Amino acid sequence: MPNFSASFTPEKTRLGWIGTGVMGTSMCRRLMDAGYSMTVFNRTRSKTDSLASAGAKVVDSPAEVASASDLVLMMVGYPQDVSEVVLGSEGVLSADDLPQVLVDLTTSRPQLAVEISAAAEKQGVHSLDAPVSGGDIGAREGRLSIMVGGDVEVFNALDPIWKVLGQTVVHQGAAGAGQHTKMVNQTLIASGMIGVCEALLYAQKAGLDIPTVLQSVSSGAAGSWSLSNLAPRMVAHDFDPGFYVEHFLKDMGIALEEAARMDLCLPGLALANQLYRAVQAQGHGRDGTQALLLALANLNGVNW
């Protein structure tokens, strides 16, 4: 049971932020623009420069962020980074003065979220796992979907924060439930992307005009976000990252690991994981997920 009743408004809350990549910087900046004071840490310090210019205090460790903050939000890369930032020797939970709440926005392992929740709770810190979907544009515009696991009262108390960052912010259950929901999201995308790429390759081979085909298939039973948003980029030969192939591989790896732990056979997800492995092997790890088309074209010996 949380030991606070206050909500985290800008007037009453010192925020901390760990991890200032593309997504993290946009989200952190939105909170600062909403009036929150901010203490920031990033492994590569130069990536905090723009936030420092906007008034954030930059410190040298996650523990220093924690000591200076009532609420710490973090968005880092891989589960091992999450583990180090929270549980490491200079991690959030090693701070002299602990924050009330820790929110991990990284897409990470559900089981790690459960471990962190238990470790935090022992020290009187409430933790939430809160991975997001919506990409860099969603982060900049505050239109993310945020999937939250942890204590519902803590979730509710953070309403002022969610309003700044997200459009669809849903409490999904106990610790780990946010991460599990993100895995559901990625499982949907994985097989869907195979369908989009195979459909375009079929259309090309059959000699159809792809933009004309998209007119017929985009708005009916075959329609999807991936088809509407990524197929036009494939047609335009635009493989710039909205979402990196290497990050999608991380997510699918976590989902498959969890599925194995739960004794769950997911052949479509396994196939997608293998095909994206080929995308990376062909040198497209830092391209966008739509680069799956290139790997499938290559598999078929055709030029796109």
Added chain:
Amino acid sequence: MPNFSASFTPEKTRLGWIGTGVMGTSMCRRLMDAGYSMTVFNRTRSKTDSLASAGAKVVDSPAEVASASDLVLMMVGYPQDVSEVVLGSEGVLSADDLPQVLVDLTTSRPQLAVEISAAAEKQGVHSLDAPVSGGDIGAREGRLSIMVGGDVEVFNALDPIWKVLGQTVVHQGAAGAGQHTKMVNQTLIASGMIGVCEALLYAQKAGLDIPTVLQSVSSGAAGSWSLSNLAPRMVAHDFDPGFYVEHFLKDMGIALEEAARMDLCLPGLALANQLYRAVQAQGHGRDGTQALLLALANLNGVNW
């Protein structure tokens, strides 16, 4: 080059219809309601009763429909049915008095559409392949997507017909292009359905509340028509057919056959075809395509 300039308005056109299943009956009825006179044939004659009551003349063969009509539309089951109805001894092209145009709305083999087009052209009949998407509701409400292959002038002349039947009616190219476009549509659906079913099974195993999960994942990058429309039916244990498993298997079989002919490897479509084979093997051939969930649940030894 078509030998007519007139468009096919109700005042000037005697219509014929072959194949009065659920979709065919709805579409035929819409044309009658729009003022067209109608001659009808179906292999099982009793399925023409409702149309007869509404004023259609029922005859005993495709050839008799052809002799009585300026424009014949057909929607039957399998490619072999299409072949028999058009090219058979009592088929449309065996009629004493031939129609100007033949439109095949069945989802069928692209190569058969090319063969039929050539055979029809030799007898001075213009043929179009025009498979549809949108299900029984789309057929009733005239909101189908219709994907058309064949001569574009013939396509344009049929505008009054398309307006009654469809919402998104697009000329996709020469004979066979309509069928190819439908295969693109089904390829998109095939892998997408795997994603939806695997995502729901993951959510169940992880102990999530599925309707709450759908709130988080339906409107973002994981969103699709299948997720929005079929996942709620799966949650409600509603496996009634919007689109039959056995018909989807027919379509995927055609798509894979065409892909093989074009030397195209489509691993996602092949996986979907195999999994739907299991759906049928488990007795769900006459359920809706959302029954894939039951087969994947069964594969995993879990109850849904």
